[in-house]
Amino acid sequence: MANKTIGCALEVHKALGPGLLESACQECLFYKLKLKGINVEKQKPMLLIFEDVKLEIGYRIDLLVENKVIIEIKSVESLKDVHLAQTLTYMRLGGFKLGLLINFNVSLLKQGIKRVINGDL
Template sequence: MATILHKDESYRIIGACFEVYKQKGCGFTEPVYQECLGLEFEIQHIPFLAQVELQLDYKGRLLNQYFKPDFICFDKILVEIKALANLADVHRSQALNYLNATRFDLVLLVNFGHFPKIEYERIAHSRPKTISDELNSWI
């Protein structure tokens, strides 16, 4: 049976997103939802960082380029928000790229522009284990 990654934390984050959607509905721009969600995280005591620049690397060498996820919650979950009619594969690809480029293993992709209800997806990344990692898990 598969376990849900960061179940309790992601439940709280999605709950905060639902509260923002309940208060604002759809039709605003992404920055409006981002500001509201930051406030809601504070109200609900969800630890977060907003728009943090994370440096990218290539084969172990740091690049001059950065990316900025909308939020990092609980120091382990990326939250990427959109305000579009529907999520598309390009948004899912962006989320997967965030996971591949970082130590994080879960992105919550949240779309506030969808009507009549909020749209969200959990995108998880399971890192391949080495044989020694697998053996150590049995000890």
């Protein structure tokens, strides 16, 4: 599923180029994935469970593909450790093993894609 998602992201980036807001990239990728018949949710809330308390504190996954792959979208000069930490946090909270951290603000999108795997889950 990650490869299909990356293919859609490449199509979006090829058509629109770098420089768009993250929200625009998210909407375009969401549209493209839906068009291809892929089950995708946007801005999916993530609960934080601490002891026996479920806390809704504003965590949201940009896109969740087929209820398996987290997509975290950025449009920044360069990806930072904090972006990776955010993706890993969402993966841990949701029990997901695969995430894609995609920075649309690059000349070649393949340079802005980071596959994140958490084998501890």
